[in-house]
Amino acid sequence: MAADLAHHAVSVLPIKIALIGALGIGAQWLAWRLQRPAIVLMAIAGLIFGPLIGWMLTGQFWPDIIRNFLETIRLNPVEDFGDVYRPMIGLAVAIILFEGGLTLRFKDLGDATRAVNRMVFIAAPIVWVAGAAAAHYIVGLPLDIAIMVGGLFVVTGPTVIMPLLRQAHLKSKPANVLKWEGIVNDPLGALFAVGGFEFIRLTQTGDPLVLVFGKLIFAAVLGTVIGIISGIGLASAFRRGLIPEYLKAPIVLAWVLFIYALANALADETGLLAVTALGMTMANTKFASMVEFRRFKENIAIILVSGVFVILTATLTPEVLRDMFTNWRVGAFVLVMMIFIRPIAVMLSTLWSGLTWREALLIGWIQPRGVVAVAVAGLFAAELQALGRPEGAEFVPLAFALVFASVLAAGFTIGPVAKLLGQSEGGGHGVMIVGANPWTLGLAKALKDMDVRVTMADTNWRRLRGARLEGLSTFYGEVLSENADYTMDHSAFNHIITATPNDAYNALVCVEFAPELGRHRVFQVAGQDKDDADGDGIAFTSRGRTLSSRGRSFDALTRDWWSGWRFRSTKISENYTMDDFYENRGEEVDIILLKKADGSLEFLQPGGQTRITEGTLLSFCAASDTTDQPRGQGAKVSEGLSGPASPLPG
Numbered sequence: 001m002a003a004d005l006a007h008h009a010v011s012v013l014p015i016k017i018a019l020i021g022a023l024g025i026g027a028q029w030l031a032w033r034l035q036r037p038a039i040v041l042m043a044i045a046g047l048i049f050g051p052l053i054g055w056m057l058t059g060q061f062w063p064d065i066i067r068n069f070l071e072t073i074r075l076n077p078v079e080d081f082g083d084v085y086r087p088m089i090g091l092a093v094a095i096i097l098f099e100g101g102l103t104l105r106f107k108d109l110g111d112a113t114r115a116v117n118r119m120v121f122i123a124a125p126i127v128w129v130a131g132a133a134a135a136h137y138i139v140g141l142p143l144d145i146a147i148m149v150g151g152l153f154v155v156t157g158p159t160v161i162m163p164l165l166r167q168a169h170l171k172s173k174p175a176n177v178l179k180w181e182g183i184v185n186d187p188l189g190a191l192f193a194v195g196g197f198e199f200i201r202l203t204q205t206g207d208p209l210v211l212v213f214g215k216l217i218f219a220a221v222l223g224t225v226i227g228i229i230s231g232i233g234l235a236s237a238f239r240r241g242l243i244p245e246y247l248k249a250p251i252v253l254a255w256v257l258f259i260y261a262l263a264n265a266l267a268d269e270t271g272l273l274a275v276t277a278l279g280m281t282m283a284n285t286k287f288a289s290m291v292e293f294r295r296f297k298e299n300i301a302i303i304l305v306s307g308v309f310v311i312l313t314a315t316l317t318p319e320v321l322r323d324m325f326t327n328w329r330v331g332a333f334v335l336v337m338m339i340f341i342r343p344i345a346v347m348l349s350t351l352w353s354g355l356t357w358r359e360a361l362l363i364g365w366i367q368p369r370g371v372v373a374v375a376v377a378g379l380f381a382a383e384l385q386a387l388g389r390p391e392g393a394e395f396v397p398l399a400f401a402l403v404f405a406s407v408l409a410a411g412f413t414i415g416p417v418a419k420l421l422g423q424s425e426g427g428g429h430g431v432m433i434v435g436a437n438p439w440t441l442g443l444a445k446a447l448k449d450m451d452v453r454v455t456m457a458d459t460n461w462r463r464l465r466g467a468r469l470e471g472l473s474t475f476y477g478e479v480l481s482e483n484a485d486y487t488m489d490h491s492a493f494n495h496i497i498t499a500t501p502n503d504a505y506n507a508l509v510c511v512e513f514a515p516e517l518g519r520h521r522v523f524q525v526a527g528q529d530k531d532d533a534d535g536d537g538i539a540f541t542s543r544g545r546t547l548s549s550r551g552r553s554f555d556a557l558t559r560d561w562w563s564g565w566r567f568r569s570t571k572i573s574e575n576y577t578m579d580d581f582y583e584n585r586g587e588e589v590d591i592i593l594l595k596k597a598d599g600s601l602e603f604l605q606p607g608g609q610t611r612i613t614e615g616t617l618l619s620f621c622a623a624s625d626t627t628d629q630p631r632g633q634g635a636k637v638s639e640g641l642s643g644p645a646s647p648l649p650g
Contacts, residue, residue, distance in 0.1 A: 550588075
């Protein structure tokens with residue numbers, strides 16, 4: 001009988017592994033479609049297929065076929081994976097922390113360096129100490145475990161903060177501080193927890209405190225040195241061409257796992273510190289294969305983050321969930337962390353840092369914890385119980401309660417709080433142009449002359465040279481990469497124009513940014529001229545809106561540019577109406593956008609209709625041998641200015 005049960009468990013394990021992957025990635029996809037925090041949807045998936053189905057199986061009324069199906073899809077990771085559960089979570093957390101370290105490039109901190117330094121070196125220790133006190137006196141945890149809990153909860157998850165920043169359009173300074181604080185604090189909080197766990201483990205031996213602290217310092221130094229040396233060695237191998245391109249990503253993965261295991265073998269629980277140092281070293285070492293690492297992050301790390309979160313959520317039992325929602329101590333701890341400890345720590349640490357009190361208050365309030373907090377809590381909860389400390393079981397529900405509360409609070413309040421404190425761009429009127437070429441550079445200069453913020457993006461540094469010489473803001477890199485989430489200032493634009501020779505790529509960028517900006521704010525140049533259209537192009541539902549009143553293709557725009565067409569702007573007024581404009585310019589003029597009197601932008605489409613009122617500034621492209629000649633003072637406003645919407649040419 002026991003052999004049959006073991007055989008059944010082994011036979012359904014592949015199904016459960018596949019289900020974990022499907023649930024995690026499915027939750028990520030649904031979060032992208034709904035523009036909601038992925039961490040919430042992953043948690044819901046884990047809760048449904050873990051404790052909820054487990055509770056359903058307690059009923060005796062299910063037919064055998066349904067009971068067998070529910071047992072097959074029910075996730076109970078501790079029993080399903082058995083002895084490999086703890087090392088499996090440890091390896092996954094190691095890769096997640098390596099990914100976090102790989103994101104931290106010190107030169108990218110920019111203007112936020114001073115404030116972020118204070119957040120790391122002043123605010124984080126304050127949160128650690130105060131959080132430990134709250135865990136000890138409110139929740140009732142032993143002091144040593146409370147210190148570990150307080151250390152971990154200094155984190156703010158960048159994977160949660162990035163979508164919030166894209167949706168809220170904060171001003172650049174608070175947005176950059178929140179972004180980089182999350183990137184730096186994510187691995188830092190995990191390392192605080194590692195230090196706390198090591199202290200607990202070493203004190204179990206009964207050694208004097210002096211010896212315990214000596215061992216702790218030695219382990220920290222050893223792990224850091226192993227990580228730095230291994231990172232320099234791997235980067236050097238890449239620079240010298242010792243590793244072929246197709247093996248780079250697999251070798252990175254294998255190297256991270258090897259360093260984690262090696263460091264743990266030399267000194268227990270130093271592996272997480274070593275892989276974090278490894279990632280930070282490689283992020284700040286110059287070599288030509290950083291793209292491979294970004295691909296590594298965007299694939300392996302996302303799969304692991306999704307899977308680990310679903311697994312840890314599924315480990316919660318109905319009793320633990322009930323305790324989370326009914327135990328006043330848990331709720332009080334969460335409220336104290338969110339309402340008092342974090343805001344006070346931020347306000348104190350950012351005094352005389354260049355941040356205003358409004359910026360500091362907003363930063364103090366926005367504090368969503370992410371996957372790292374739950375993953376590390378799940379890992380050390382199991383390790384503590386293995387050490388004979390049953391109090392460690394309370395670590396996971398505390399982490400989940402704080403993650404849920406902080407994510408939901410930030411997600412629902414970041415917009416209103418930012419507007420209340422005057423830290424919102426109000427949607428902004430900036431434009432990002434993807435694809436650097438003579439035509440887009442001319443458009444960018446025209447927008448700049450109209451006092452519109454412009455960012456030019458391209459994957460080729462040389463093509464961005466003209467934009468840099470013009471003093472325009474530039475983004476060098478792939479706008480679709482995860483790296484762009486961390487390094488691109490999403491608050492600088494709320495419109496996007498894609499104008500590369502690749503129509504499919506233009507459409508892909510527009511589809512990617514449409515949920516964030518709204519489909520009415522993503523534009524691309526036409527894939528082909530109307531006269532050449534054959535009906536085989538990309539469907540309009542899978543692309544951005546067509547740019548410009550005449551809807552010219554990239555090739556046509558390029559031909560126009562080299563034949564002498566240039567960008568112009570003119571203001572519509574009582575003395576110079578749209579009739580005057582068309583009389584002087586002719587029907588071939590290509591109107592790109594309108595800047596209205598209130599500062600809002602309207603990009604035109606072929607065959608569209610719009611109301612053009614007095615005070616509107618037009619940007620258009622036309623042959624350079626025509627000029628505007630305003631009429632006399634007695635000219636009347638045309639019907640298109642004050643009457644019904646007027647059709648545009650084309």
